[in-house]
Amino acid sequence: xxxxxxxxxxxxxxxxxxxxxxxxxxxxxxxxxxxxxxxxxxxxxxxxxxxxxxxxxxxxxxxxxxxxxxxxxxxxxxxxxxxxxxxxxxxxxxxxxxxxxxxxxxxxxxxxxxxxxxxxxxxxxx
Numbered sequence: 001x002x003x004x005x006x007x008x009x010x011x012x013x014x015x016x017x018x019x020x021x022x023x024x025x026x027x028x029x030x031x032x033x034x035x036x037x038x039x040x041x042x043x044x045x046x047x048x049x050x051x052x053x054x055x056x057x058x059x060x061x062x063x064x065x066x067x068x069x070x071x072x073x074x075x076x077x078x079x080x081x082x083x084x085x086x087x088x089x090x091x092x093x094x095x096x097x098x099x100x101x102x103x104x105x106x107x108x109x110x111x112x113x114x115x116x117x118x119x120x121x122x123x124x125x126x
Contacts, residue, residue, distance in 0.1 A: 002026040002115050004096050009120030012086055016124070020081040022096030022117060029072060030056075033103045034079045035113060036070060038092035038122075045095070047108025049081060059106045064090075086124045093119040 008020040022034065035050035049060045049070040058070050069082040079096060097113035107113075 002098070004098060004115055004117035006094065006096050006117040006120040009094060009122045011123045011125065013126050014087060014124055016086050017082070017084045018086065018122060020083065020094055020096075020120060020122070022079040022081075024077045024079075024098065027098070027100075028074075029053075029077050029079060029098070030074050031103055032098040032100050033105065033107060034070075034072065035097050035099075035108055036079075036081045037095045037097060037108075037110060038090075039095070039119075040092045045110050046092075047110065048094070050106050050108050051079060052106040053100075053103030057106060059108065061108065083122070086122075088124045091122060091124050093121050095119045 003025045005023045033053045036048045037045045039045040051058050051070045067085045072079050096117045098115040099113045102112045
C-alpha cells in the first residue's frame with residue numbers, strides 16, 4: 001500500500017526555519033514526482049515545490065523561491081522541504097503528494113497527483 005507521511009511542522013517565529021519530511025512506503029520515491037502543497041482555511045490548495053522523478057530537477061513557486069528548498073534522499077525514501085526565512089503568510093497545512101503517471105514532468109497541479117499525505121501544520125507567528 002502506497003503511503004506518504006509528513007512530519008516536521010510546528011510553531012516558529014517569523015524569520016525562523018523548519019524542515020518538513022515526507023516519508024514514503026510501499027513505493028520507491030525516485031520513480032515519482034513529489035510535490036509539496038499548502039492550504040489555509042477558505043483557500044485553494046497551492047503548489048509550493050516539486051522534485052521531478054526522472055532527474056531530480058526542482059521547482060518552486062515564486063512566493064517561496066530563494067527561501068524554500070526541496071530535496072530527496074533515495075536511501076531513506078524521503079523528500080524534504082527546507083523552509084527558511086519563514087513569514088506569517090507561510091502559515092498553512094503542508095501536504096506532500098506523489099505522481100507516477102507524471103514522473104517525467106515537474107507539475108504543481110493538484111489534479112496531477114495520485115497519492116497524498118495527511119498534512120502537517122506550520123504556524124509562523126511571534
